[in-house]
Amino acid sequence: MNKKVVDLLLVSLGSLIAAIGFNTMLLENHIASGGLGGLAVSFQALFGWKPSFFVLIVNIPLLFICYVLLGRATFLKTVYGGTIYPIFIQLTSGLPNLTHTPLLAAVFGGIIVGFGLGLVFLGNSSTGGTGIITQVIHKYSPLPLGTSMVLIDGLVVAVGLAAFNADSVMYSIISLIVISYVVNIMMTGFNASKNLMIISRHHEKIKHYITISADRGVTEIPIHGGFTGKDRFMLMTTISTHEFPKIEKEILAIDETAFIVVMPASHVVGRGFSLTKHYQNEDEDILLPM
Template sequence: MKQKLTDFALVTIGSFISAIAFNSMFVENHIASGGVGGLAISMNALFGWNTANFVLYANIPLLLLCFFLLGKEVFIKTVYGAWIYPIFIKLTAGLPTLTHNVLLAAIFGGVVLGFGLGLVFIGHSSTGGTGIIIQLFEKYTPIPLGTSMALVDGIVVGLGFVAFDADTVMYSIIALLSITYAVNLVMAGADSSRNVMIISKHHRQIEKYITKVADRGVTELPIIGGFTGQENRMLMTTVSRLEYQKLETNILSIDETAFIIVMPATQVKGRGFSLQKTHQNLEEDILIPM
């Protein structure tokens, strides 16, 4: 229940932040940066259609496709974000445009909107729209995810040529790149872990600390020194970003000459990370509630 409430809060806050960036940076500057939101800006310029209403109504057939083709579980995770995002767009429609410098709006608006979307994704949801189409491509075609994202958003940005001049469309592309960068940064920051490799003459003590005190798994690998030719042991463990500093401090307190290699691990699956940590042998894995 706590996880579900956290997800709910992240989706709500993220949608609100994205809506603010959309109305205060993109609409008046005609930045159609992909997705249903970008298409809404083009339709607003061409026909005067309300952007919030367009996003809301466009999501209805897409959510139906989600329900029938992607399944009930994906639909449930998507429907709230797809509903609350256009509501927030409507509520924040009266905000003043923060800058009429289109380049600044594309860069900073993209970063803020991408940050909001990143929070939504961390909350295991989405704002619907073309994200549903991308999921359909991923499920039913051999097209890679990155290619399908570029294809779908590229078409939406390309439609901007009908409504705007070439300069505006190029600013939209800059905004799309800013959004993508910010989303990836938020997602990596939230999920990032550290893969740590340790070589030490006191590897038994360090191994005991990692398993008994730090409560993390550890793998022991046989190695041979390239210079000395002597056999040794290397320990490998994976910890969260917040756990790493304490781990390093305690390793060095055991052996101040320990050789430590740290590598970022932006996606870790398994017990203690994507699966519930347990010290019992279970017949079936228990997933963390989404």
Template sequence: MNKIFLNLLLVSTGSFIAAIGFNTMFLENNITSGGMVGLSVSFHALWGWNPSTFLLLINIPLLILCLLFLGKENFAKTLYGSWIYPICIKLTSGLPTITENPLLAAVFGGVIVGIGLGLVFWGNSSTGGTGIITQILHKYTPLSLALAMTLIDGFSVAMGFTVFDADTVMYSIIALTIISYTVYIMEVGVSSARNMMIVSPKYREIQDYISSQLDRGVSAIPITGGYTGKEQVMLMTTISSREVFRFEKSIQEIDPTAFIIITPATHVIGRGFSLTKHYQIADEDLILPM
């Protein structure tokens, strides 16, 4: 019950935030940021249609398609979000437009709407609309989810060419990009960690440095050189981004010829990151203390 309440709270809060961004940034600046919401901006400019009414009505056939093609579970997850978002747009329709600069509207509106949609996704729901069509295309065609979403949202943005000038449509593309990136950041988090892989004949000295000086855990992985066929050891560790410079400099002092690979660690869970460090090995602990 607590989980359901939390999800409803996230969806409601996210919808309200996204609606604020839509009404104060997008609507009067003609930013068609993809999806049915983007179409509602075009139809508002063409015929004066109320965006919230349009979204409520268009979601009825889309929800029927969701039930028929995606099943009851997806229908249940989408139902509340597809209803509450248009309601929030209606409730916030009286808010003033914050800026008349379309670039500022695209950038800041994209962040606000992206945060709102990210909260909706955290609540295990969606705002319906073209997201339903995207899921159907992904399920019943060879199209990937990303490609299906790009095609559907791209069509919505392209509709802006029939109503607005090219500059306005390009601002809409900026807004769509920022929304997508903001939602992505909220899903995976802003990575501040780096995964390090080191190949060096002085791996023992480097391993000691990582353990004692950096105070990080390290794994020694046996590898075979593809060209020489020689058995070697590759060290792997994960450190925070602020430690990278010191790490590189110290490793090169130990072995100037060390082969080092540094990659972003999108999501890190474990001691030293999401858990507090401790230095006692538990009987059934698969992770060495850091």
């Protein structure tokens, strides 16, 4: 199927799911979890403004700003999601509220909305809104993207103080955290990996174990000891999370003084991870294949 068609379907489905989560979980429980949707929750309580109408109207000047300041390519990626999302909010506005427990609404509403937004992002688009402001601030100021996001979403949640009580604001923060976590999982996947940096006097034995027994690739990096002044090799390998306990145990069995640095690898591309790996010792290896 054509990639543009797939992207269009992902954006449409994701926007629909996010709209359902918004109307059935967040809106009536007064959870303003960031973005234009969060502002819509607060402004409905303050002024009686219809959420779908508010999101659509505010998105129009924001999309114009996107075109002028972020360029035509970003605008084209954003315009469909920014238009279809408020339409789906209106179409699903008649759905019943599924829970009157704010904590459940914050958590499960965050999961549903986060899953929907994740699909939109996988479709190479966004729902516009405050995300456009975040990108503009990031592009035209020294602030990192993450800081810009926290700043804008923090202001949106803070507006909730004018409309609701402190409890609602705290539930909104919980929902915002859940949404961010779910979107991150959607973008990076569930199969987190680990990057190991190993320094050992027995690096040849450890390299042999990793390449032959563990059946993983390894890279030798020349290093110079700052304290000892000696030249050595550091081994670097990337493994799946479930492989780590076994490999760590075997490395320490070879050299109990081995220096091991473990770093998370949220996204790994290549054979054994994103590509099919042909295992050398598949019949005997007790490690689960990727």
